[in-house]
Amino acid sequence: MSFPKDFLWGGATAANQLEGAWNEDGKGDSICDHMRGGSLTKQRVFDAEINDDYYYPSHEAIDFYHRYREDIQLFGEMGFKILRVSIAWSRIFPNGDDATPNEKGLAYYDDLFDECLKYGIEPLVTLSHFEMPFHLVKTYNGFSDRRVIDFFVHYATTVMNRYKDKVKYWLTFNEINFATMPFGALNVLGILPEQSSTDLFGMADRPQERFQALHHVFVASARAVIEGHKINPDFQIGCMLAQMTFYPLTPNPDDLLLVQDWTNIFDNFCGDVHVKGEYPWFMADYFKKIGVEIVFEKEDVTLLKQGTVDFYSFSYYSTNCASAEGGKEMSMGNLMGGVKNPYLEASDWGWQIDPKGLLYTLNYLYDRYQVPLMVVENGLGAVDVVEEDGSIQDDYRIDYLRSHIQMMDAAIEGGVPLLGYTMWGCIDLISAGTGEMKKRYGFIYVDKDNDGTGTLERKKKKSFDWYKQVIASNGSCLE
Numbered sequence: 001m002s003f004p005k006d007f008l009w010g011g012a013t014a015a016n017q018l019e020g021a022w023n024e025d026g027k028g029d030s031i032c033d034h035m036r037g038g039s040l041t042k043q044r045v046f047d048a049e050i051n052d053d054y055y056y057p058s059h060e061a062i063d064f065y066h067r068y069r070e071d072i073q074l075f076g077e078m079g080f081k082i083l084r085v086s087i088a089w090s091r092i093f094p095n096g097d098d099a100t101p102n103e104k105g106l107a108y109y110d111d112l113f114d115e116c117l118k119y120g121i122e123p124l125v126t127l128s129h130f131e132m133p134f135h136l137v138k139t140y141n142g143f144s145d146r147r148v149i150d151f152f153v154h155y156a157t158t159v160m161n162r163y164k165d166k167v168k169y170w171l172t173f174n175e176i177n178f179a180t181m182p183f184g185a186l187n188v189l190g191i192l193p194e195q196s197s198t199d200l201f202g203m204a205d206r207p208q209e210r211f212q213a214l215h216h217v218f219v220a221s222a223r224a225v226i227e228g229h230k231i232n233p234d235f236q237i238g239c240m241l242a243q244m245t246f247y248p249l250t251p252n253p254d255d256l257l258l259v260q261d262w263t264n265i266f267d268n269f270c271g272d273v274h275v276k277g278e279y280p281w282f283m284a285d286y287f288k289k290i291g292v293e294i295v296f297e298k299e300d301v302t303l304l305k306q307g308t309v310d311f312y313s314f315s316y317y318s319t320n321c322a323s324a325e326g327g328k329e330m331s332m333g334n335l336m337g338g339v340k341n342p343y344l345e346a347s348d349w350g351w352q353i354d355p356k357g358l359l360y361t362l363n364y365l366y367d368r369y370q371v372p373l374m375v376v377e378n379g380l381g382a383v384d385v386v387e388e389d390g391s392i393q394d395d396y397r398i399d400y401l402r403s404h405i406q407m408m409d410a411a412i413e414g415g416v417p418l419l420g421y422t423m424w425g426c427i428d429l430i431s432a433g434t435g436e437m438k439k440r441y442g443f444i445y446v447d448k449d450n451d452g453t454g455t456l457e458r459k460k461k462k463s464f465d466w467y468k469q470v471i472a473s474n475g476s477c478l479e
Contacts, residue, residue, distance in 0.1 A: 002412040003475040008122065008419055010082035011075060011426025011443070012377050014129040014174070016058045018429040019088060021065035025104040028094030030131045031187060032058045037435035037450060040349055043199035044435045046186060048138070055452055057430040057437075062446045063456055064427075068112050070458065071427055074444055076119030078464060079471040083121050084376055084422040085112070086129035086174070089155055096133030097140075097151050101158050109159070113166040123167045124376070124422065126240065127156050127224065129174040130187040130432065142190020143213040146297075149220045156224040157231065164232045171313060171376070172221040175242035177270040179214045189213040211292045218273050219300055222307025238311040239274035240376060241267065245319045245354075245361050249339050254324035262322060268368070275312060275369045277305040311419060312369055315377030316404075319344070319357040348382050349439060355403035362411035362418065372417045377424040378404055381431065381439040384461065392445050392461040401463070402478045409475060423467070427458070443467055 016032035023029065029050070037057045038044035050056065064071060075083055089096065091105035113123050132142060140148050160170070178184030182205035185191040191213060193203045221239070228235045244266055248255035264282045272280040278301075279294075287293065320338025329340040337350070344352040358378070365373055380400040384392050401423065412418050425441025428448075437448045443464040448454035469477050 001474065001476040002409050004412070005474065007474060008082040008124075008374075008421070009471040009475075010080040010084065010121070010124070010420065010422045012084035012124075012422035012424045013064075013086075013426065013429060014126070014131075014432070015086045015088040015091070016061070016129065016131050016430075017425075017432060018062045018064040018427065020059065020061040020063045022056075022059040024065070025108065026091075026094055026102040027088065027105060028090035028096075029134045030058075030088060030090045031134060031137060031190065032130055034134060035435060037452075039434055039436055039438075039450065043201060044433075045197055045199050046193060048192070048196045057435045057452070060452065061430050062428065062448060064429075065108070067456070067458075069115055071444070072112075072115045072119065072121070074458065074460070074464075075116075075121060075426065078443065078468045080119070080121045080426075081471070082124050082169070082420055082422060083116055083426075084124040084126065084171075086126035086131060087159055088131050089128060089152075090131065090133040092159060093133060093151070093155050094135075096136035096148075096155070106159075106162055109163065110166075113163060117166060122169060123163075124169040124171065124420075125159075125163070125167050126171040126174050127159070128152070128172065132190040137186075137190045137192050140190075141192055143216040143220070144189065144191055144209050146216055148190070149216050149223065152220040153223045153227065156220075157227050160224075160228050160231045160235070164235075168234060168236055170228060170235060170237045171240045172224050172237065172309075173217055174240050175315060176214075176217060176221070176239065176274075177241045177266055179210065179217065180266055180269060182210070185210050185213075189217065207290050208292050211287070212294060215294050215296070215300075218270075219303055221274065221309075222277075222303045225307040225309060226303070236310045238313045238374065239271070239309045241270055241274075241312075241314045243267065243314040243316045243361055243365075245316075245357050245364075246322045246338060247319060247341065249321040249323040249328065249341075252324060255322060258322045258324050271312065271365075271369065273304060274309050275371055277308045309371070311372040311374055312365060313374040313376040314361075314365070315424070316358050316361060316375060317378060317424075318347075318351040319354040320352065347380055349434075351381070353380075353400060353403075355400075355407045358404050359407040359410050362408065362416050363414065366411075366416045372419050374419045374421075375408065376420075376422045378421070379424040379441040381425075381441050383438060384428075384440045384445060386445065386459070390459065392459065394461045394463050397441075397461070397463045398466050401467070405470065405475060405478060
């Protein structure tokens with residue numbers, strides 16, 4: 001195997017999907033605290049006002065806030081080298097625009113990071129993982145107001161200063177490129193829907209507002225990178241994109257051009273700004289077609305150039321096809337799908353399983369950016385069954401992970417500098433897309449159902465010992 005000796009094996013989580021304690025110890029409500037539970041066939045609904053008649057999964061989640069020592073001990077038992085977590089912005093600044101931080105929130109993450117370091121686990125911290133304080137949404141309409149840049153930078157520098165000796169690896173905004181699509185306006189940008197209650201895909205789109213807000217997020221990220229490197233020059237600060245690799249369904253040139261356009265707008269645009277520090281050439285034509293004109297302040301061009309990231313991280317779950325012809329069978333995916341690929345199998349949630357697509361993606365990204373890469377989300381959401389003897393035989397998850405790890409090895413062998421791999425949902429948590437517990441990813445089973453009932457007991461799955469073996473052998477033992 002080609003994995004370097006210092007390869008960072010681990011797992012990934014997000015505060016809003018596992019912490020719970022949504023209003024404890026001074027925490028304010030975030031966007032996700034207003035999101036109801038859903039399912040594969042029922043869209044999640046956002047409520048401007050929290051209604052006690054509905055179930056909001058993030059309010060308790062899996063209660064990691066009170067159980068993190070127990071869970072991190074299990075991650076340590078597996079041999080994790082790195083654990084991706086996010087800081088809940090509203091746990092540090094309950095309203096987002098507060099002058100001073102909430103000390104109880106800061107102390108919580110002090111303890112969490114200390115617990116990680118006790119087991120030799122490096123924290124990888126996402127600053128904003130769909131967790132904007134709701135006060136910023138309703139008062140400023142999120143990042144559509146340029147003042148929110150300063151609020152974010154204040155938050156980022158506060159936590160970077162606080163944890164400068166405990167955290168080396170940082171990510172600015174999770175899956176920032178979802179904001180290039182209408183459904184990303186709320187979660188990434190904090191733009192308030194016109195309706196008091198709406199599903200993520202039912203929002204009225206205002207492209208000028210959305211892309212101007214995304215520009216403000218780019219500036220906020222760049223400023224956080226610049227300030228972070230001042231706080232600790234050893235910080236490694238990365239971007240994070242949702243990788244949506246598409247193939248043309250047929251050799252029809254129209255299919256190929258459709259894939260090129262889609263890849264440029266959804267993937268390359270945000271990646272180029274983060275890594276190259278400038279808007280790519282193709283966005284001028286796209287903005288002209290959709291009637292968008294981005295307002296740059298005089299310092300923005302310099303900030304984007306100075307605030308480029310040290311590494312490129314991304315989520316990768318599946319691939320899809322694109323066709324210029326209508327009427328094709330469709331598939332699902334990470335908040336979005338595409339045309340079904342006849343050569344691939346799919347998960348229980350319709351996400352197509354494509355390990356070779358990961359090899360293609362790693363090669364493509366390194367060729368384009370020439371910076372180190374990190375896979376910070378990858379995994380299989382599935383229905384796990386607890387057998388009569390208490391075991392969970394998740395061989396399907398092992399098969400999925402094995403095939404993707406093999407492709408990472410092939411990429412490294414080919415010369416791609418891959419820093420690490422944090423498998424998504426290393427412990428069962430709330431699904432961001434559907435708000436379910438039924439859609440499980442973890443090595444560790446959590447006894448909780450979609451309606452919020454359950455004991456929250458933790459239980460090791462078969463994949464737990466398998467991944468422990470993978471880490472101990474540095475990827476050479478995958479059986």
